[in-house]
Amino acid sequence: MDDFKLWYSTPAVNWNQGLPLGNGRMGTVVMAAPHREVWSMSEVTYWSGQVDPEPALAGGKRALEEMRRHFYSGNYDEGDRLAKQYLQPDKQNFGTNLGLCKVIIQFAEQSPDRTLEGSFRRELDLNLALAKAAWRNKDTTVYREVFASHADDLVVSRVWSDRSGGVSFSLSLEGETGSFHSTTMDDCTLKFEGQATENVHSNGNCGVSAEGYVKVVVAGGTVTGRDGRLTVHGADEAAIYFAVSTDYRKTGPEWKQESRVILDRALGKGYSSLRTDHIEDYAEQYNKVDIQLGTVSKSDLTTDQRIRSLAGGGDDDPQLFALFLQYGRYLTIAGSRANSPLPLHLQGIWNDGEACRMGWSCDYHLDINTQMNYYPAEITNLGDSHLPLMRYVEDLAAAGKSTARNLYGSGGWVAHVFSNVWGFTLPGWDTSWGLNVTGGLWLATHLMEHYEYSQDRAFLESTAYPVLQEAAAFYLDYMDIHPEYGWLVTGPSNSPENHFYPGTAGGTVHQLSMGTTLDQILVRELFEFCLKSIELLERDQEFGEQLREAVDMLPPLQIGKKGQLQEWLEDYVEAQPEHRHLSHLFALYPGHQITPERTPELSAAARVTMQNRMLQEELEDVEFTAALFGLGFARLHDGEMAYKHVSHLISGLCFENLFTYSKSGIAGAETNIFVIDGNFGGTAVIAEMLLQSYPGEIHLLPALPQAWSKGKVTGLRAKGNAEVDAVWEDGELTSATIRTFASGTYTLFRGERKTTFHAEAGGSYTFNRELDLIDQ
Known part of the structure; x- marks a missing residue:
């Protein structure tokens, strides 16, 4: 069991059930179903509107x-x-961020074995920043995973099967604005162009332009391109690469080459290296904090079941709160680098x-x-x-x-x-x-x-x-x-x-x-x-x-x-x-x-x-x-x-x-x-x-509820450039470690107890339940 996965046994039938990925610039919400997967693509600079002259309100x-x-x-x-x-x-061309497009992947229909239960699973692994899905029919399992790489600045997916030749699908793009269109470059590449235009927040004519590519690379089988669609047949596995650039704050045509350069570089590295570098880059931020709330884990239940259980009054799933905190950190890393x-x-x-x-x-x-x-x-x-x-x-x-x-x-x-x-x-x-x-x-x-x-x-x-x-x-x-x-x-x-x-x-x-x-x-x-x-x-x-x-x-x-x-x-x-x-x-x-x-x-x-x-x-x-x-x-x-x-x-x-x-x-x-x-x-x-x-004060477990009577957390930050670890049982602090990266005087509080200590840059100070300094 893994406490830091969102997982489901039912398909994502709409956006609010999809799982988000992001690299700090590009985002996608992955809606996975047994025979279909849709990526709702976004890009943070893809805005309608423009710079308007400031009106004369010269009072x-x-x-x-x-x-x-x-x-x-x-x-x-x-x-x-x-x-x-x-x-x-007066309202002018204020604009809004717009969705970019949908990547629609339609898998070949095969007769499922209706006697098999739980044959579909999809998940978001917060430890690795990977969205995964697996679908099994009577003799084949098809696996999918997607990630948004900050290290290499694109979205990447791999589809594979436990049976030779078991991967067949078609891929097409659907724009979110009327100005979007895609073309087939060759048998394995789609090119797309679009402009962020709309009529609610601007005049329908002004906005950021985007250009990008989707490429499919297969092992075994074939891939063909026609009429804005790529079709994979009988492959052992397939890799999908999505790159996009925009002209936000750019002059001249050079921006149009950026996504092509990103794509070519990624193809040179290959899927395995992209995945490794993505996980290493992400983990550098994500692994700074660990949290455990309680000893009972309900990670064997699907995430939607855990939400419903909490709504029904259940307070026996403290790790759901730890999951929510790490999900918030995940979204921060995915959205803002x-x-x-x-x-x-x-x-x-x-x-x-x-x-x-x-x-x-x-x-x-x-x-x-x-x-x-x-x-x-x-x-x-x-x-x-x-x-x-x-x-x-x-x-x-x-x-x-x-x-x-x-x-x-x-x-x-x-x-x-x-x-x-x-x-x-x-x-x-x-x-x-x-x-x-x-x-x-x-x-x-x-x-x-x-x-x-x-x-x-x-x-x-x-x-x-x-x-x-x-x-x-x-x-x-x-x-x-x-x-x-x-x-x-x-x-x-x-x-x-x-x-x-x-x-x-x-x-x-x-x-x-x-x-x-x-x-x-x-x-x-x-x-x-x-x-x-x-x-x-x-x-x-x-x-x-x-x-x-x-x-x-x-x-x-x-x-x-x-x-x-x-x-x-x-x-x-x-x-x-x-x-x-x-x-x-x-x-x-x-x-x-x-x-x-x-x-x-x-x-x-x-x-x-x-x-x-x-x-x-x-x-x-x-x-x-x-x-x-x-x-x-x-x-x-x-x-x-x-x-x-x-x-x-x-x-x-x-x-x-x-x-x-x-x-x-x-x-x-x-x-x-x-x-x-x-x-x-x-x-x-x-x-x-x-x-x-x-400034100068650190309060340990200041609002600890009974539902989290036992737990530990590492790596939270305190003002003054310090990191804090804490361990507690029966609602009482058992130990705390303060790592200081700047020298200064701190007063440490736990309830009515407090102690003051002077810290040096690079120091580590451990305190017991009485806030006595026991190690440094």
């Missing part, structure tokens, strides 16, 4: 002052009207076509979704996978300078509720949800996270600080002193996608106000990080003085009349108490302005906020909300509540392939729609239940 500071005056005086209607006039752009051209989007690097055809767009939402995609990257020891997001934020900061200047008359940079691959930084095209003035800053906090985990001074000096300093320059220029409170506030802006009544319930619903809690939390994080960086880098002292004065003027976190953490500067009545977003809990996670040890009153208020949401019969129960509940309760050291919510995520908000989804009818979703942030958010929940860290 600047004068317009800001006018609308702020109305918000301060309580005239929200007029403030809203002016915000729409000056801060609401150090050299990926773009970060993970709404569906990672995969694409089922659902978000493309409706108002959502398969894009980079900056008010939780893109951020949550990277919540587990650092703690689960995949910091290199974080790097594509770092580069994306750099590009966003460069693009956002014109928006800061044109919209607000300010220096620095700003981005709002969402972005694309064309440098979009304007507000969304309705201020009710589009005027999130700290969306770009929220994304940029990942620069802080990457530095705090890595302690990479070169990264801080060359990337993190320059981007964040420019962001801080914007807010210093843009923010305003509240005439009543004397606080320095943002606005007008919204608390992501939420609504309130300025007065009593039942009045006019509004979204915009001054000084939303999320804005203030993020600005405080920004200013304080910049101050620490200024001290460490010994630069920009005058700018530092401005930041210190500003920090002293920021509003405090406030507790409302219901005992909740206020979501807005004023204690407004919630118009949607069932709302899916919990943005103001950033202070609890991933931030640390609220902790049970340091801020017990605010911690209690954060708990009330979550409880109030949970009590709503009409709670907008979606994947990222379940993850946020789990993360919040984990940070409050409430293991049972964290376990409840991650259990619900896995058993109630996952398809059979363990992809998480957003429920139909919520936020305009037309069906239960795959959104990958729940996979990553849930992975982060499980990791945070086992380890939490702040």
Whole structure:
């Protein structure tokens, strides 16, 4: 038995049952059935849309002052009207990521032996990043395996049989857009071309172009090509190679040769070497973490059976949670590598076509979704996978300078509720949800996270600080002193996608106000990080003085009349108490302005906020909300509540392939729609239940539930550039080892016990259940 396989005894009849592969750029979802296999191919740069000129919304500071005056005086209607006039752009060619094509493999029909049970099996092996399938009829078994190679930048498959000449199939391509077409190059090669065009998010004419090849190589038998189809007959085995390149950010025709070069190089190596190099390259990242939760394994049950068992109330499958964590790490590696051209989007690097055809767009939402995609990257020891997001934020900061200047008359940079691959930084095209003035800053906090985990001074000096300093320059220029409170506030802006009544319930619903809690939390994080960086880098002292004065003027976190953490500067009545977003809990996670040890009153208020949401019969129960509940309760050291919510995520908000989804009818979703942030958010929940860290602090097993009373984990990361192993029995820590890659002083916590030790770079420190140092 293998605890880290997703496996099934039934065919994948649709996309939500298929198994994902990826190499950080290309993705595929493999839908395997006995006589048919379909690969849903995607490529992360295959976007519709284009760079559009920024529209002239040149109100600047004068317009800001006018609308702020109305918000301060309580005239929200007029403030809203002016915000729409000056801060609401028209929709242009924003675009969306699109699916590329389907590879359709039709195997020769043979009469199966109906007396044989379990004659079909398909699986995804997380240890090797291989999708496999096997089908047996009365005298032959046909085996298939597929992988997406990061090492060689293509998707590769092998089909073989235990009987000579037992492999026969046809292969064809089906485009996902009207502009796609394929041609037969020779008896074993198809060439395809396409352009990412659609009419919902752009004008139907603009988008990235792609070109690639599919080649089949056989041993024994024959392969012939005709009318866009390759046919294999009577082979002992066949290898399939799929390569694609796009013209994203490329000039000149040279890009068209890239996929041919990739294919020729792969053919020169051959299947066996490609497979070996793929596994070695993947394992370098995947093997950094191991996890065992409990002693009982149910890996003899199919994955869909295990999900249903958990949904039925079974809590005797702790390794399902370990599988979910490793699946999240697998998806991170598959979707985001150090050299990926773009970060993970709404569906990672995969694409089922659902978000493309409706108002959502398969894009980079900056008010939780893109951020949550990277919540587990650092703690689960995949910091290199974080790097594509770092580069994306750099590009966003460069693009956002014109928006800061044109919209607000300010220096620095700003981005709002969402972005694309064309440098979009304007507000969304309705201020009710589009005027999130700290969306770009929220994304940029990942620069802080990457530095705090890595302690990479070169990264801080060359990337993190320059981007964040420019962001801080914007807010210093843009923010305003509240005439009543004397606080320095943002606005007008919204608390992501939420609504309130300025007065009593039942009045006019509004979204915009001054000084939303999320804005203030993020600005405080920004200013304080910049101050620490200024001290460490010994630069920009005058700018530092401005930041210190500003920090002293920021509003405090406030507790409302219901005992909740206020979501807005004023204690407004919630118009949607069932709302899916919990943005103001950033202070609890991933931030640390609220902790049970340091801020017990605010911690209690954060708990009330979550409880109030949970009590709503009409709670907008979606994947990222379940993850946020789990993360919040984990940070409050409430293991049972964290376990409840991650259990619900896995058993109630996952398809059979363990992809998480957003429920139909919520936020305009037309069906239960795959959104990958729940996979990553849930992975982060499980990791945070086992380890939490702040600068100089490491908390062991801070939210351990009874269901995981015995276990061990190796290789989780702590802030300060350290790795942590922990072993526990009967709910109690038995030993922990801290490996430190930078010198410093750490305080280690386990429940009420704590110890402080000084670590050297390259040191290894082992502690017993009492946190006594027993080995170094």
